[in-house]
Amino acid sequence: MKYPHIEKAVEEITRNRFLENTLSPSLLTDEVGSSLSKKTKAQVAEINNSLNFVFPPSMPRPFNADAIVRARCAAILISKTIDRRLPPRLPHGSAAYNPESWDGNLLEGYVVAHLNAASLPSGAAGAYLAASFWAFATAEERAQAMAARAEAIELCAFGVVAANHAARAMIAGHARNNLDIYSDLMLLWFGSTPGAAEEVKRKLRLTLAGLRTEYICFCYGGDNIRQGTKYKEKGFGQSGVAAVVSTHNKWADVAASNRNRILFGKNFFSSKLTKISLEEEDIKGMLKDSLEMRISRGGAVLHEATHLYARTGDVLMSDAVYLAAGFALPSISGKDRVVAYGPKYCRALAKTDPRSSLDNADTYRLFCEHAKYCRQQGASRI
Numbered sequence: 001m002k003y004p005h006i007e008k009a010v011e012e013i014t015r016n017r018f019l020e021n022t023l024s025p026s027l028l029t030d031e032v033g034s035s036l037s038k039k040t041k042a043q044v045a046e047i048n049n050s051l052n053f054v055f056p057p058s059m060p061r062p063f064n065a066d067a068i069v070r071a072r073c074a075a076i077l078i079s080k081t082i083d084r085r086l087p088p089r090l091p092h093g094s095a096a097y098n099p100e101s102w103d104g105n106l107l108e109g110y111v112v113a114h115l116n117a118a119s120l121p122s123g124a125a126g127a128y129l130a131a132s133f134w135a136f137a138t139a140e141e142r143a144q145a146m147a148a149r150a151e152a153i154e155l156c157a158f159g160v161v162a163a164n165h166a167a168r169a170m171i172a173g174h175a176r177n178n179l180d181i182y183s184d185l186m187l188l189w190f191g192s193t194p195g196a197a198e199e200v201k202r203k204l205r206l207t208l209a210g211l212r213t214e215y216i217c218f219c220y221g222g223d224n225i226r227q228g229t230k231y232k233e234k235g236f237g238q239s240g241v242a243a244v245v246s247t248h249n250k251w252a253d254v255a256a257s258n259r260n261r262i263l264f265g266k267n268f269f270s271s272k273l274t275k276i277s278l279e280e281e282d283i284k285g286m287l288k289d290s291l292e293m294r295i296s297r298g299g300a301v302l303h304e305a306t307h308l309y310a311r312t313g314d315v316l317m318s319d320a321v322y323l324a325a326g327f328a329l330p331s332i333s334g335k336d337r338v339v340a341y342g343p344k345y346c347r348a349l350a351k352t353d354p355r356s357s358l359d360n361a362d363t364y365r366l367f368c369e370h371a372k373y374c375r376q377q378g379a380s381r382i
């Protein structure tokens with residue numbers, strides 16, 4: 001279920017006429033999204049329905065009646081989601097704040113007061129859905145996003161165990177004698193760089209700690225965004241700034257300036273492109289020359305979480321990696337040079353530039369996906 005009246009309200013909160021002398025409206029809409037994430041489906045539906053009204057036909061209709069309806073919609077959404085104590089009256093007058101008033105000035109004063117008082121959402125460790133998820137996503141898409149954090153934590157834990165085993169095997173000499181599957185995994189995805197297992201373990205521990213202890217925001221960039229919407233949200237613009245929400249043709253994305261947000265793209269929600277968990281055919285496919293991504297929902301979140309908490313990047317492939325992968329070199333300008341996404345490119349990166357593998361987010365994702373499968377299947381060799 002999508003909530004079109006909540007969309008109308010959050011769109012109004014980000015309208016330009018409210019923004020003079022206020023902080024970013026994304027802080028306020030994030031607070032709204034965080035609050036909605038803690039409510040039941042029935043409570044959210046009730047809030048959405050309470051925003052479905054028109055200007056009373058029994059009252060004289062002013063020229064700005066439509067603007068008053070929009071402002072009242074925004075004010076009521078704020079009042080039903082944010083528990084913030086405001087002064088009992090407006091700063092320069094005797095009128096009291098009232099989100100259900102039909103006075104345009106009172107309603108705008110109420111919204112602006114909350115914009116000025118907005119702060120980063122807070123809560124126990126976990127994820128919350130930004131307002132974009134409540135405005136546009138289906139119930140199934142919201143459930144998939146919320147489940148993906150737990151799936152990423154599980155994947156990352158398998159990766160930490162595998163890296164720890166590989167580090168111990170190296171000390172014991174098993175890796176040199178090809179006796180340990182986790183050393184095989186380390187060699188396959190990170191190459192032969194000395195100390196690689198310890199570095200992988202360190203970065204995965206940072207990622208796991210972040211996923212377990214941080215309060216993180218999920219933003220919606222799927223297929224169901226209404227064409228023509230004017231709702232703006234942080235993370236959709238360049239460098240993570242607020243911009244009109246739009247469909248993204250990716251699995252997920254983060255901005256370096258937004259430590260606590262992940263934007264989910266349309267590929268994340270595609271059952272053809274993304275699985276709940278990788279299966280035997282996917283793991284075998286990782287070792288072939290296919291360009292398929294072979295990615296799970298938890299893997300998509302884990303990839304982005306390594307950016308946020310372990311400062312990984314998306315490594316551009318060098319000429320040597322292109323040749324190792326069997327591809328023609330990019331143009332001289334380099335504009336068509338790609339990053340190391342997916343099994344084939346990441347295996348080529350590990351073989352030709354293993355130190356760069358230690359900085360590549362998708363390499364960590366693939367290592368953890370592969371480690372989980374091997375651990376669950378009791379595999380002794382790749």
